[in-house]
Amino acid sequence: MKYKKDYDVVVAGGGIAGVAAAIEASRNGMKTALVEKTVFTGGLATTGLIYVYLPLCDGCGTQVTFGLSEELLRASIIYGPGDIPKGWENGVKGPAGTRFLVRFSPASFIIALDEILVNAGIDVWFDTLVVGTVMKGQQITGIEVENKSGRGIISAKCLVDATGDADLAFQAGAPCVETDNWLSTWAIMASSEAAKKAVKNGNAKDLLSFFIIGGDNVGRGAPEAGKKYLGTDSKNVSEFILKSRELLTNDLKKLYAKEGKEKRNDYYPLTLASMPQLRTTRRIDGLSTMKDDGHPKKISDSVGLVADWRKRGVVWEVPYSSILPKKVKGLVTAGRCISNERDAWEVMRVIPAAALTGQVAGLSAALAVKNKTNPDALAVEDIQSALKSKGIPLHMENV
Numbered sequence: 001m002k003y004k005k006d007y008d009v010v011v012a013g014g015g016i017a018g019v020a021a022a023i024e025a026s027r028n029g030m031k032t033a034l035v036e037k038t039v040f041t042g043g044l045a046t047t048g049l050i051y052v053y054l055p056l057c058d059g060c061g062t063q064v065t066f067g068l069s070e071e072l073l074r075a076s077i078i079y080g081p082g083d084i085p086k087g088w089e090n091g092v093k094g095p096a097g098t099r100f101l102v103r104f105s106p107a108s109f110i111i112a113l114d115e116i117l118v119n120a121g122i123d124v125w126f127d128t129l130v131v132g133t134v135m136k137g138q139q140i141t142g143i144e145v146e147n148k149s150g151r152g153i154i155s156a157k158c159l160v161d162a163t164g165d166a167d168l169a170f171q172a173g174a175p176c177v178e179t180d181n182w183l184s185t186w187a188i189m190a191s192s193e194a195a196k197k198a199v200k201n202g203n204a205k206d207l208l209s210f211f212i213i214g215g216d217n218v219g220r221g222a223p224e225a226g227k228k229y230l231g232t233d234s235k236n237v238s239e240f241i242l243k244s245r246e247l248l249t250n251d252l253k254k255l256y257a258k259e260g261k262e263k264r265n266d267y268y269p270l271t272l273a274s275m276p277q278l279r280t281t282r283r284i285d286g287l288s289t290m291k292d293d294g295h296p297k298k299i300s301d302s303v304g305l306v307a308d309w310r311k312r313g314v315v316w317e318v319p320y321s322s323i324l325p326k327k328v329k330g331l332v333t334a335g336r337c338i339s340n341e342r343d344a345w346e347v348m349r350v351i352p353a354a355a356l357t358g359q360v361a362g363l364s365a366a367l368a369v370k371n372k373t374n375p376d377a378l379a380v381e382d383i384q385s386a387l388k389s390k391g392i393p394l395h396m397e398n399v
């Protein structure tokens, strides 16, 4: 190995969950590193061009998700464009008919995240791929990474797996579960129509012309008899990327055939995702698993609330044990690779939930380091009281 660095907390994966975990760990006094294989933070939300920060409210006028999830939602539009929906400017209570969500420019969100990470004093390792785990028996003590400096070890007293694919948990030997995905593409287009609208409204936010094609979360719009793709098989991932981009190419060809070749000067792709747009790949089979019947249960080890983005009035409590892997010590997970299945995975794999579980994971890692223990040995009441002191409600009766 060419180098070895030591931290209190290392977060692998700089998506929304990883960013939230690193911020929370650092704000709790931990020497923290965030390791990200691309050159951007935000993961699917930014690199993947998934530009909708889904709601923090229940759809009936009550905010249910708070803390870093709200801080990051507000940060996503600091450098424009977009506004907090009317009535939700101060959060907590808002109009029942409007949801507390935003659409953001991925590039604007990235530069806002840069600023937050630097201000929080986090040591960011961009362009650094996690290639393995360092183990002492069942205890994970670090990660093996590869970057321009060669191969090295980054050690920590506690680690957070926010890779979206449970890479650390899997490599460390924790039981995991996989699922597959429909083809789809989200892109940003340039068009004279958007430009005209922007000029007419005197507002450049209309230049952000988003485009979605292919299967939605339940497969509507997916090519007929379409194959489904895994996110953990490299050939499968490459095929997914090519085939999903082909959906866009075919759509453009159809449009040019209908409206003439000159249309290519009037409407074309401006930005494509630079990570595969896979919704669910691999997640841990954790100490507990959120299941379809999780709502409307009161959960004793709840660490926060997440609204069902698909329905009004449906709110889920999130169990602390669902972010803890089986078998591996010194590791906590965050974001779309925590333990939940089917309907619960659908609710928990989105941006506001990733930010919430990231914050909980960062807090848990910090408390574990302070108490010289592992996240699974912490008293959940200690985590809950720290979250409550940050204004994060734990149960539905608290909002």
Ligand SMILES: Cc1cc2nc3c(=O)[nH]c(=O)nc-3n(C[C@H](O)[C@H](O)[C@H](O)COP(=O)(O)OP(=O)(O)OC[C@H]3O[C@@H](n4cnc5c(N)ncnc54)[C@H](O)[C@@H]3O)c2cc1C
Binding pocket: 012, 013, 014, 015, 016, 017, 018, 035, 036, 037, 038, 040, 041, 042, 043, 044, 045, 047, 050, 051, 052, 053, 054, 128, 129, 130, 131, 162, 163, 164, 165, 167, 184, 186, 275, 276, 277, 278, 279, 334, 335, 336, 337, 349, 350, 351, 352, 354
């Ligand atoms: C097509 C599609 C539509 C969606 N629609 C919405 C929507 O409208 N609204 C919404 O809120 N959510 C939506 N989602 C879900 C949401 O975008 C993501 O699930 C959420 O952002 C996940 O965040 P995360 O931090 O858990 O994981 P990710 O965003 O996947 O972040 C993981 C990070 O880890 C890095 N990484 C991975 N492996 C390694 C490694 N080995 N070494 C170093 N770094 C690594 C990645 O580069 C990435 O930055 C959608 C997802 C898809 C695919």
